[in-house]
Amino acid sequence: MPGELVPDRGELRASHEDRDWAVERLRVAAGDGRLTLDELDERLDVALKARTYGELEALFVDLPADGPAPAGGVAAVSPKDMSRIVVDSASAKRDGPWVVPQRMGIESKSGSVVLDFTSAIIALPTLEIEASVRSGSVTLVVPPDVFVDVDDVAVKSGSVHNRAQPAPATPVRLRVHVTGKVRSGSITVRPPRPPRRSFWQWLLRRPRPMTAIAR
Incomplete structure (x- = not known):
């Protein structure tokens, strides 16, 4: 006016x-x-x-x-060429709209590291991760359009599990290649957990809302 x-x-x-x-x-x-x-x-x-x-x-x-x-x-934003995460007995987490770099180095002695790609800002088609896990854990939370390859990780007495495999028809927005070694810790790749129901949704027995995928 x-x-x-x-x-x-x-x-x-x-x-x-x-x-x-x-x-x-x-x-x-x-x-x-x-x-x-x-x-x-x-x-x-x-x-x-x-x-x-x-x-x-x-x-x-x-x-x-x-x-x-x-x-x-x-x-x-311009993604970094290299990003490092080092934890001893603590924990580190990347979630929300964090910027995915070109390469990452992750070292977990006895702590935990979580990389949540659900709402990440992805500007590059690939991400190289070199991981060194002693007795700690590294968890990658990936939506359906993020593909993770963990076949090149050397395992001593720990474990590597990939529970997130994209459907054949799903376009891949980011390919993550994980290398390195796991001694007695673990590397886990999993899909996002479904959103929790609100009190009223639970009371009315409504189905869980669909998980939104960042584009």
């Missing part, structure tokens, strides 16, 4: 997608050594509670690259 005040971009309301994208950017910055763990925890808390673009943009004033994604979509 004529004469109506238009708020600045920083005052516009952020969406769930904007907050998720900000969280992933902060995780990448911490992985690059730009943020300490305490700084990461503090900024993640702010990002998850942010209501406006201005609150999100304030989290990146001392970090390189662009600010939060514009309304209407996630900003374009």
Whole structure:
């Protein structure tokens, strides 16, 4: 309407997608050594509670690259050439809209690593993973359009299980090739678990909702 005040971009309301994208950017910055763990925890808390673009943009004033994604979509990202995950007795997880790199190195001594590709940002057709699992575990959660090959993993006294085989007619969006060795731990590939029913769905005995596949 004529004469109506238009708020600045920083005052516009952020969406769930904007907050998720900000969280992933902060995780990448911490992985690059730009943020300490305490700084990461503090900024993640702010990002998850942010209501406006201005609150999100304030989290990146001392970090390189662009600010939060514009309304209407996630900003374009460039996947890393190499990403490493090393856990001792702790745990690490990549889920939500995380950016899949070209190669990954995973070392799990006695902890656990989970890679959830359900909502991952996939810009490349292939991913090479070199895994070293002692007594820990590595779990890959893959939707139907992600194919995982674990035939080249050397197993000593542990286990490797692939419970996610895509249907022949399903187009493959990402091929994951896993190599490395498992001593007394495990590598497991499985499909996403069905979403939990809400209380009202359970009460009315409605079927579980279909799992959405990120495109």
